[in-house]
Amino acid sequence: MHPIFQALTEQIEFSNDLKSNICLFLHANECPKTAKHCMDVGKESRRVALLFDANPDDAEMAGWLHDISAVFPNNKRIEVSRQLGIEILPEEEALPMIIHQKISKVMARDIFQITNIEILNAVGCHTTLRAGATVLDQVLFVADKIAWDQEGEPPYLEELNHGLEISLTHGALSYINYLWERRESLKVIHPWLKEAYEELKLL
Template sequence: MHTILKNLTKQIEFSSDLKRNIHLFLTSNKCPKTADHCIDVGTEARRIALMFKANHEAAEIAGWLHDISAVFPSIERIDVSRQLQIDILPEEELFPMIIHQKISKVMARDIFGITDQEILDAVGCHTTLRANATLLDQVLFVADKIAWDQSGEPPYIEELNRNLKKSLTHGAFTYINYLWERKETLKVVHPWLKEAYEELEDKVNKV
C-alpha cells in the first residue's frame, strides 16, 4: 500500500465488518457526511440491483466505497493521482473533483482489499459512467444520483424515477441527459460522460 494511503489508516483498528470499517475510515478522516452518504448510496444501490436482477451484495459494497476518496481535498487530487500512478485526463486536470472516482477505485482495492473487478470498475466510473457500462456500473451510477449528497431533492429526481420504471438504461440516461442539456455550464465535459451519453441516447431511442 502506498504511504499516502497508509497514513490514512494507521490510527484505525479495522474489524471484519466492511460497512463499519468504511464508515469508521471516513469519520476518522473528518468526512462524517460522506460516511453517511456512502452508506445511503449502498442501501439505494442494493434496492436498485434487486429491481434489475443485478448482484445486490456487490452493488451495496460499491455504494459504500464510491466516495471514500473524499478524504483528499480536490486541490490535492491530481498530486495524489500521480503518486498512485492513475492516468489523468486533461479534463480531470482542469477539474480535479471529477478524478475522485478513480482514486476511490484504487483505495477500495488497496485499503479495503476489494478484488472483485466489477465492483472496482463501478466505483471507478460512478460520477461519469462510461461506454459499454456494465449492469453494476449503471446501478451504482443511478443510486448515487438518487441518494445524492446535496440538500433538498435532486431537480431531476421525478423524471429519473419515472424513467427507471422503463429500464435501468432509461434511468441512467435521464441524469446524463440532464447534464448534457446544461453542458455549457459545466466546468468540463468528461470524455467518458460524452461516450456514455452518445451510447445511451442511441439505446433509449431504439426502444
C-alpha cells in the same frame, strides 16, 4: 499499501466488517457527512439492484466505497493521482473533483482489499459512467444520483425515476440527458460521460 494511504489508516484497527470499516475510516479522517452519504448510496444501490436483477451485495458494497476518496480535498487530488499512477485526463486536471472516482477505485482495492473487478470498475466510473457500462456500473451511477449528497430533492429526480420505470439504462440516460442539456454551463464535459451519452442515446 501505498505510503500515501498509510497515514490515513495507521491509527485505525479494522475488523472483518467492511461497512463498519468504511465508516470508521471516514470518521477517523474527518469525513462524517461522506460516511452517511456512502451508507445511503449503499442502501439505494441494493434497492436498485434488486429491481433490475443485479447482485445486491456487490451493489451495496460499491455504494459504501464509492466516495471514500473524499478524505483527499479537491486541491490535492491531482497530486494524489500522480503518486498513485492514475491516468489524468485534461478534463480531470481542469476539474479535480471528477477524478475522485478513480482514486476511490484504487483505495477500495488497496485499503479495503476489494478484488471483485465489477465492484472496482463501478466505483471507478460512478460519477461519469462510461461506454460499455455494466449493469452494476449503471446501478451505482443511478443510486448515487438518487441519494445525492446535497440538501433537498435532486432537480432531476422525477425524470430519473420515470426513466427507471422503463429500464435501468433509461434511468441512467435521463440523468446524462439532464447534464447534456446544460453542457454549455458545465466547466468540463468528461469524455467518459460523452461516450456513455453517445452510446446510450442509440438504445
